[in-house]
Amino acid sequence: MAAYRGTAYHGFQRQENAVGVQNIIEEKLEYLTNAPVKINGCSRTDTGVHANEYCFSFETEHNIPCGNIVRGMNSLLPDDISILSCEEAAADFHARYSCTAKEYLYLILNRASKDPFMADLALHYPYALDTDLLERAAQDYVGTHDFTSFCGTANQKDDSVRTIEYFKIQKSENFVKFIVKGNGFLYNMVRIMVGTLIFINEGKLAPDSIPAILAAKNRDLAGKTIQAHGLYLNRVFYD
Numbered sequence: 001m002a003a004y005r006g007t008a009y010h011g012f013q014r015q016e017n018a019v020g021v022q023n024i025i026e027e028k029l030e031y032l033t034n035a036p037v038k039i040n041g042c043s044r045t046d047t048g049v050h051a052n053e054y055c056f057s058f059e060t061e062h063n064i065p066c067g068n069i070v071r072g073m074n075s076l077l078p079d080d081i082s083i084l085s086c087e088e089a090a091a092d093f094h095a096r097y098s099c100t101a102k103e104y105l106y107l108i109l110n111r112a113s114k115d116p117f118m119a120d121l122a123l124h125y126p127y128a129l130d131t132d133l134l135e136r137a138a139q140d141y142v143g144t145h146d147f148t149s150f151c152g153t154a155n156q157k158d159d160s161v162r163t164i165e166y167f168k169i170q171k172s173e174n175f176v177k178f179i180v181k182g183n184g185f186l187y188n189m190v191r192i193m194v195g196t197l198i199f200i201n202e203g204k205l206a207p208d209s210i211p212a213i214l215a216a217k218n219r220d221l222a223g224k225t226i227q228a229h230g231l232y233l234n235r236v237f238y239d
Contacts (some may be wrong), residue, residue, distance in 0.1 A: 002054045005080040007120040007229070012045045012054070021045075021081060025056065028076040032069065033062040033076060042095040042236050043102060046188070048120070048228040052105070053084070053235045057095040066193040098238055099164065104190045105234040106178040106226070110171075123230035124174065125198070131171050133207060134197045141180070142201025142211035148217040151197070152225055160186060167193075179234065188225050196223030215235075 011016035014026070022041060029037040042055040059114050064072070066086040073083040092098075107122040109115055114124045144163040151160060151167070164182040171177075196213070199205040205213075205223060213221045 001084040001086075002051070002056065003082045003084055004051050005121075005133060006045060006048050006050045006170075008080060010047045011049065012043070012051070022056075024077065024081060025073075027071055029058065029060075030071045031076060033060050033064065035060065035062065040095045042099050043233055045233060046228050048233075049231045049233070050121070050229075051233040054233055054234045055095045055099070055238075057089060057093055063089050083210075091156065099236055099239055101181055101183050102185065102233065102235040103179065103237070104185065104236040105232040106190060106194045107230045107232065108178070109174060109178045110176045111174040120229045123227050125176075129171075129176050129201055131169050131176060133156040134201060135169045135173065137197060137200050138169060138178075138180075138193075138212060140208075141167045142215075145214045146217060147186055147189055147214070149213045149219055149222045150189045150192040151186040151219060162186065162189070181235075181237075191220050191226045191231060192219075192224075194230075195226035198222035198226060199233050 002022050006021070008019070009021050012021045014020050014022040022039060026039055027038050029039070037058050037060060039058040045051060066088065069086045070083050077083070086196045103189070108129070109118055109122040110126045110129050112126050115122075141164045144161060146160050147162050148160040161185050162182050164180060166181050168179040169176065170179065176197060180193065196205065196210065200207055200209065
């Protein structure tokens with residue numbers, strides 16, 4: 001299991017003309033095991049998106065103990081990537097395809113003034129947020145729906161039906177957290193879901209508009225794709 005600050009990276013996935021988190025991890029694993037390594041990540045994340053808990057899997061013939069992998073990798077990796085834990089898995093385990101659910105966190109700094117130390121870790125939103133209103137509206141996401149209206153590309157080829165288990169909104173001092181768990185997410189889906197709630201907060205959309213937006217399967221009806229730097233892959237779940 002890993003965690004990373006995504007500010008310096010073009011997402012998790014390996015890139016040919018840019019640096020993804022995968023590039024860095026594979027490079028250090030190859031050095032540690034003295035053999036080429038290809039890792040399978042649990043999810044793609046966009047440029048600037050962070051991860052509090054990210055699972056990846058790989059195969060190696062090296063008999064290095066798991067504890068040594070954690071210590072060795074953390075001695076090699078840059079400060080914005082950390083290996084939290086390591087364990088042996090069944091031969092058929094795949095970090096992506098074995099994952100049953102994911103939880104995302106979107107973090108907003110909700111106060112008048114910016115925080116220079118949080119500039120790339122939370123979205124600064126200086127206006128009032130009616131968290132009770134947004135909590136009620138967010139419950140319309142819960143359940144199994146076609147989320148075409150909340151997908152960031154018109155070329156989405158996968159089935160757009162996803163199941164959302166919960167959508168919570170928590171306020172703590174100057175921070176508001178949007179926490180959503182589902183069995184899968186489309187491209188930019190969480191950022192559009194939160195952006196739609198922001199539009200509701202601003203009166204640009206009605207509080208009860210989400211069911212109609214879902215039914216329309218039209219991206220133009222949902223809110224904006226909110227900035228990436230407030231988004232975290234927060235937890236991943238396996239049976």
